[in-house]
Amino acid sequence: MTHARLMNGERLTQAEAAAFMQEVMAGEMSGVRMAASLAALRVRGETPEEIAGFAQAMRDNAVRVNVAPREVLLDVVGTGGDGAHTFNISTTTAFVVAGAGVPVAKHGNRAASSRAGSADVLEALGVNLDAPPEVVEDAINTLGVGFMFARNYHPALRHAAPVRSDLAARTVFNILGPLSNPAGATHLVVGVFKPELTRTLAEVLRLLGTRGATVVYGDGLDEFTVCGVNTVSGLRDGEIIDRQMHPEEAGVSLHAREAIVGGTPAENAEITRALLTGGGTPAQQDIVALNSGAALRTAGRVESIREGVDQAREIMRGGQGWDVLQRYAELTRRG
Structure with missing residues (x-):
């Protein structure tokens, strides 16, 4: 299981990290597993691939603003x-x-x-x-x-809010916004x-x-x-x-x-x-x-x-x- 791997200090691929965050966003991860995983990531330090996977899942679950295509936004x-x-x-x-x-x-x-x-x-x-x-x-x-x-644009984050509040410490969520x-x-x-x-x-x-x-x-x-x-x-x-x-x-x-x-x-x-x-x-x-x-x-x-x-x-x-x-x-x- 992903949280056990994180507890053992293993690193996730970008795709694995996205799947982990998708589970969080869907409200399918227990508070205990989430807290343990976030704490393990904080102690070890998140890799760019892990952060990218987490961010991609957040983007996928966000309320979209569909602006006209442009070279620069x-x-x-x-x-x-x-x-x-x-x-x-x-x-x-x-x-x-x-x-x-x-x-x-x-x-x-x-x-x-x-x-x-x-x-x-x-x-x-x-x-x-x-x-x-x-x-x-x-x-x-x-x-x-x-x-x-x-x-207003990241309603799925409500599933992580109680754990983030209980931890009362900086986690990867602080850089995902x-x-x-x-x-x-x-x-x-x-x-x-x-x-x-x-x-x-x-x-x-x-x-x-x-x-x-x-x-x-x-x-x-x-x-x-x-x-x-x-x-x-x-x-x-x-x-x-x-x-x-x-x-x-x-x-x-x-x-x-x-x-x-x-x-x-x-x-x-x-x-x-x-x-x-x-x-x-x-x-x-x-x-x-x-x-x-x-x-x-x-x-x-x-x-x-x-x-x-x-x-x-x-x-x-x-x-x-x-x-x-x-x-x-x-x-x-x-x-």
Whole structure:
């Protein structure tokens, strides 16, 4: 049996891992077996093949958002769990990038390691989180952006919820969300909570057939940081390149961590509004410009992150991202 093999330290193939997760998603695995398996995986460490299999099963069981085929559909997402309590950097970035004309299918949830997750801040900005998939699909097709509230798109996860709660420890489920976009994002920027995960998740995304990805650990943040060195694994044309990146390389200044701390959903919503309309503090502007530049590079819209940073600053000053966000919020409320 699979759980016995895991308890013995054996590794699963990608197909075996997918079958294991399918059993979880179907509610056919006992809590004891699930807990033992998750604990064994945590102690041994999950392989890229295992994570890819788990993620594929989650994708197969998700409520789908069937957008029109396109070369690029981007998600900008973090695993959470960094405990840094920043404002909603990836959410703000998503609308800067959408304002630049890159189609974005953002997948997110309520707060994990901060006081306000992407769902919390978008709700504060007037987005109806419970807009049906058809509305989100229409928004991506017509506005170039949509938000999928994870809770509404992965109902099968309810079978794992009691065990995850009882374990009260980080498990593989903490990294599966960013890998399980219901709209089938072709390109991803994924922030992770420890540097060892950048290469691992880049390998996972390659196994899943992702066209392009950037996985980053930002010196304590699950996104690109302006407070230190970024550990980056980039996937492009099937090749993974690992490197360290200083913010100055992209024309961005260094800032103290305190300068990017966020607050309540309402406070973070105000920061997002300010940044998308040309305001915000220098540190806030720089970290969103850096993450947006990396996203534009991942999507193939620019040749370098530095070029992407310059374009992001123009979008923020011009207010295109705010216009897209307002139109998206209105569409979700009508739908």
